[in-house]
Amino acid sequence: MDASLLQEVPHRRFNPLTREWILVSLHRTKRPWQGKVEKVAAADLPAYDPTCYLCPGNMRADGAKNPKFTSTFVFDNDYAALLPDIPAFAEDESGLLVARSEPGICRVICFSPRHDLTTPRMSLDEICEVIHVWAAQFVELEKVDWVHHVQIFENRGAIMGASNPHPHCQVWANASLPVVPEKELASFRAYRDAKHSCLLCDYWELESRHRERVICENDGFAVLVPFWAVWPFETLLVSKRHFASLEDFLPGESQLLADILKRMTTRYDNLFETSFPYSMGFHQRPTDSLHYPEWHFHAHYFPPLLRSATVQKFMVGYELLNNPQRDITAESAAARLRELSETHYLDRA
């Protein structure tokens, strides 16, 4: 591959997970960052907020009272998008008006009793505790016989629509395989059939030789800006070992995941010295009772910020009508993320 062409000539890049293309246009990419970096004053959040529906001991919307939890806390979402007990139906009129019922379970997981903590500011033990809850939820929901997919995801920051700064994530378990995992499953399968190998094992092997898109790693996991990244500072977290879900973790791997989550989110916060917004989530094998040897555990971070704490990337116009485009290359984004400190800016003297 001619790496210099990729930095000089507008081109398209292929995402082998979704088998879609993105456009890379380069009018302001080659030099390192020169724009003004605006900082936003750190929101001064209290450790406890009496008006927060996620803080320990507080009342929620439906009248339930949170326990005085001391580490994590899981509950069914009071405003669940999906409900478990609904009438089943399938409608199809001329193949044009097609609908099916979709049962599901939506839960909220509080990461901490502290209203003001975020992943990069939590201790490794505290993050490990969250990972154990994720794994327990995956296993518990997988046992519901109609649950075929479990999505664990975090929306962080008001810009991403997170309604509450209290550190938390969501779990949505539902009956059908959603669109993106369905595409990825087809790609994992097609790759395995063609090459008798794993798409993400091979991809990590390639990236670990090139190095230019790798941001950080430990013995269990690595984070990189994928070659086909759409969002300016999008990253992909991959396990180095081939396995398919949180259920398959070996002893010690939760600690390694906690380490990489803390380091990566610290880098993100340090990028614009702000509490960095993103949507992130794990992609794990489907949870019907079938076997998925082709699936490789990974997570995606999709951050909306472009060049400061206040300048956001919008997906509009050409991107809505055709395909996404980006104007900083994956390589330059990776270089910026790689050079950042893993000490949180708020912890510096």
Ligand SMILES: [Zn+2]
């Ligand atoms: Zn709170």
Ligand SMILES: [Zn+2]
């Ligand atoms: Zn693999």
Ligand SMILES: [Zn+2]
């Ligand atoms: Zn994925």
